[in-house]
Every structure is written in structure tokens, then in C-alpha cells.
Amino acid sequence: xxxxxxxxxxxxxxxxxxxxxxxxxxxxxxxxxxxxxxxxxxxxxxxxxxxxxxxxxxxxxxxxxxxxxxxxxxxxxxxxxxxxxxxxxxxxxxxxxxxxxxxxxxxxxxxx
Amino acid sequence: xxxxxxxxxxxxxxxxxxxxxxxxxxxxxxxxxxxxxxxxxxxxxxxxxxxxxxxxxxxxxxxxxxxxxxxxxxxxxxxxxxxxxxxxxxxxxxxxxxxxxxxxxxxxxxxxxx
Numbered sequence: 001x002x003x004x005x006x007x008x009x010x011x012x013x014x015x016x017x018x019x020x021x022x023x024x025x026x027x028x029x030x031x032x033x034x035x036x037x038x039x040x041x042x043x044x045x046x047x048x049x050x051x052x053x054x055x056x057x058x059x060x061x062x063x064x065x066x067x068x069x070x071x072x073x074x075x076x077x078x079x080x081x082x083x084x085x086x087x088x089x090x091x092x093x094x095x096x097x098x099x100x101x102x103x104x105x106x107x108x109x110x111x112x
Numbered sequence: 113x114x115x116x117x118x119x120x121x122x123x124x125x126x127x128x129x130x131x132x133x134x135x136x137x138x139x140x141x142x143x144x145x146x147x148x149x150x151x152x153x154x155x156x157x158x159x160x161x162x163x164x165x166x167x168x169x170x171x172x173x174x175x176x177x178x179x180x181x182x183x184x185x186x187x188x189x190x191x192x193x194x195x196x197x198x199x200x201x202x203x204x205x206x207x208x209x210x211x212x213x214x215x216x217x218x219x220x221x222x223x224x225x226x
Contacts, residue, residue, distance in 0.1 A: 002155065002157070004155070033213060033214075035216075041218060041219075042201065042216045042217060042218040042219055043156070043201065043203075043214075043216040044216075045213045045214065045215065045216075048213050056213050058213060090155050090156070092155075100146060100158050100161055101158075101214060102158065103148075103155030103156045103157070104155050105153075105154055105155045106153075106154075106155050108153075
């Protein structure tokens, strides 16, 4: 158990809909990262927050947004969903940038 | 442009033998490298890391070697066990990367046969 929790574990929704994925980092970790893994491909970095502020952006679509709250949990919002958004979404946390990241179990999103 | 590449999508090894997983990178700014193991339906689990100031780091059955001039790293697992069967990702980060996000390779599926 990495100490990082993600909810929900599975999510099935229709095209055009909006969903919110939630992540609670390990106790004390200030950085939260979101990654997408599509169809047995590698992990693509989406976005990072550090202590409530956006720190870095990767290949995140404009339809996607995220935020980190004062209690350090983070939410990833995916809107106008398309079939191609079906993937595993992982959250990771670390004490600070430069330290190894601990991954949650992921949320499997299926868009039908 | 893939900055971190794992050119072997799969590797099959007999139990007790050595498993060698390879990873190449192109970004000379990378200075910290990690290996993660991933089982199906689970998040990646950290295995071992190495800083660019070293060329070898060992932890039990796992050893990571870094060849900076060749921009190549490898993970050696000795002896390999059936429980090691998983997908292995190498990842890299750069010190001056404001967010220090990890850039992952595409993964290598290791199968250890009993």
C-alpha cells in the first residue's frame, strides 16, 4: 500500500459527459502528479501541483483541468469526454519535487 | 519525441537466471533515474533509483547501472523469480525541471518462467 488513495476505482460514462477523479496523497506529501496510461502504453504526465499551486504541465488536453485543495487532496476534471479518453488515470505524490513518487491504484475510466 | 525509450516490449527469462531490462534516454538534462514495477490493475511501485553522480546502485536482487556517455541504463534482477513477472517502467527527471515530473519509457513486460 503506497498510502496514495484514488476514487473511484472504476468509472463508466458516455461521450460528452464530465467526470471528476479524486486523489489523496500520502500523509505529508506536498506534490501531487497526474498521469494517464492508455491501452498498455506508457505513462503520460498530465499535470503537477505543489502545495496548492500548479507546478508543471505535460500533455494535458484543454478539456482536462485539475486542482489541489488546502488539505492537499487533488481532483482531475475531464469534460466533453471522447472515446479516446478511456484510460487508466494515476495519481502520484511525493514529499517534494526531486523525491521519488508514490502511485495510487488508479482510476479506470471507460467512455462509451 | 520519446525522451525515454524501452526498446524491448517483452522479455522472457527462466527462473533463477538473470533478467536485464534496458532503457535509453535522449535528454542530457536528466539526472535522476528510477525503475518502477507494475502489476495489472495496480499502480506502479517504486523499485530502485540512481542519481547521475553514480554509475551503479544495488538493492538486494536489483541493480541499476547507468552509462551517462551512452545515455543508457539497465536493471538487472538476479536471481529472477516468478513473482517478478510484471511490466517494468524506467523513468527519468531533470533537476532544473520546475515540477520534477517523471518522463516514462513505454515499459517492458517481464515473464519469469518457473
